[in-house]
Amino acid sequence: MDVIEAICKVLPDVIGMIVPIWVAVVFGVLVGWLWRPKWARSAIKNLAIPTKSSFVASSEPSTILCSEVSDTSSSSKLDGEMKNFVGEEDLKHISKLVNETDGGPAWIGIMDKSTSNMSYQAWRRDPETGPPQYRSRTVYEDMSPEMMRDFFWDDEFRLKWDDMLLEAETIEECPNDGTMVVKWVRKFPFFCSDREYIIGRRIWESGKAYYCVTKGVQYPSVPRRSKPRRVDLYYSSWMIRAVESRKGDGQMSACEVLLFHHEDMGIPWEIAKLGVRQGMWGAVKNIDRGLRRYQKHMASGAALSHCAYMAHVNSKICTDRLKQLEKTSNDSQEIVTCEQTVNDEKKPSGKNIPKLLVVGGAIALACTIDRGLLSKAVILGVARRFAKVGRRL
Numbered sequence: 001m002d003v004i005e006a007i008c009k010v011l012p013d014v015i016g017m018i019v020p021i022w023v024a025v026v027f028g029v030l031v032g033w034l035w036r037p038k039w040a041r042s043a044i045k046n047l048a049i050p051t052k053s054s055f056v057a058s059s060e061p062s063t064i065l066c067s068e069v070s071d072t073s074s075s076s077k078l079d080g081e082m083k084n085f086v087g088e089e090d091l092k093h094i095s096k097l098v099n100e101t102d103g104g105p106a107w108i109g110i111m112d113k114s115t116s117n118m119s120y121q122a123w124r125r126d127p128e129t130g131p132p133q134y135r136s137r138t139v140y141e142d143m144s145p146e147m148m149r150d151f152f153w154d155d156e157f158r159l160k161w162d163d164m165l166l167e168a169e170t171i172e173e174c175p176n177d178g179t180m181v182v183k184w185v186r187k188f189p190f191f192c193s194d195r196e197y198i199i200g201r202r203i204w205e206s207g208k209a210y211y212c213v214t215k216g217v218q219y220p221s222v223p224r225r226s227k228p229r230r231v232d233l234y235y236s237s238w239m240i241r242a243v244e245s246r247k248g249d250g251q252m253s254a255c256e257v258l259l260f261h262h263e264d265m266g267i268p269w270e271i272a273k274l275g276v277r278q279g280m281w282g283a284v285k286n287i288d289r290g291l292r293r294y295q296k297h298m299a300s301g302a303a304l305s306h307c308a309y310m311a312h313v314n315s316k317i318c319t320d321r322l323k324q325l326e327k328t329s330n331d332s333q334e335i336v337t338c339e340q341t342v343n344d345e346k347k348p349s350g351k352n353i354p355k356l357l358v359v360g361g362a363i364a365l366a367c368t369i370d371r372g373l374l375s376k377a378v379i380l381g382v383a384r385r386f387a388k389v390g391r392r393l
Contacts, residue, residue, distance in 0.1 A: 088325060092328065105127060107123035107124070110123060115285070117288070118138065122135070123136070137257070141254050147294070149311050150304070151294045152311075165186055168183070168185075170307065175313060178202060182201065184196070184197040199234065213237045215236070236259070
């Protein structure tokens, strides 16, 4: 009887604590559903997310691409169209990023670590519109720029070391300048669907450096599916060159990689930033392990994969021409970078949390936690802060 009486006394308090939490959860789900963006409503009707503008450096890309099977007479014409697909505007943009003359916000250091055969530094900046942008500098000891270039391009071998890559397929390629269009499917955490990327990529060689551009492109002949979800805004490009080893022997036996990356994965940008911060160093070490495996693999006499072979088919550009290109005033790349997508202002951004959802959740939380260190005033004050941030975004 004493036990039953004790349970009867405790049960109302337990219910009083649990019910407001569930009410807050249900309320948040309902508000989130009612406040869902237009693209989500359209996706429900059409079972697909509508097309966004791709991150393109030049004019709208041509849908006719240079193919391996195209005949000789049409190859030259299609090759010209392919250059517009990933063209000199892209080269100019990465050159400006390398020299920090792109006019963007200042970079903020977020990491500086090293191992016995690799050093790594990373920076981040938050543009006024668009997702966070990342810049990193990695120096690999006992590595040539050519090996590094082939490693990044080798999708066949990437499937062996990159646990996040589920599928990799070459859609189109141009044997004249090495431009490729590939499709990737990357694995995301269990609470997110996998992501699909249609990537245009090309390499320029200038002096003793390689400028490797990869970016999301529109490719209508590959239909958009509900799963995996298509990532339209994607930019990941790097410059590779030989540098002096930190061994102090004066030899240019190390390889420097300057990477510039940003993408809109379809999750709130603040959450994405947290994920990047937590997983960055582990990802960097995994790349280094994959690179050393690739180095041993090639040293064993293994043949180049087709993708790695395409890395050897690149465009040569002299350093004077590259400097001249960087000084030209037609900065269409920066314009598109700021624009990001056609309806960026109309579309709720990844970090714009609905005000009513935040305030409503805070009210429910305040009603639940009425004892302890957090007072209702503090919680509601934080909610007002978020609401003001939401209006500014």
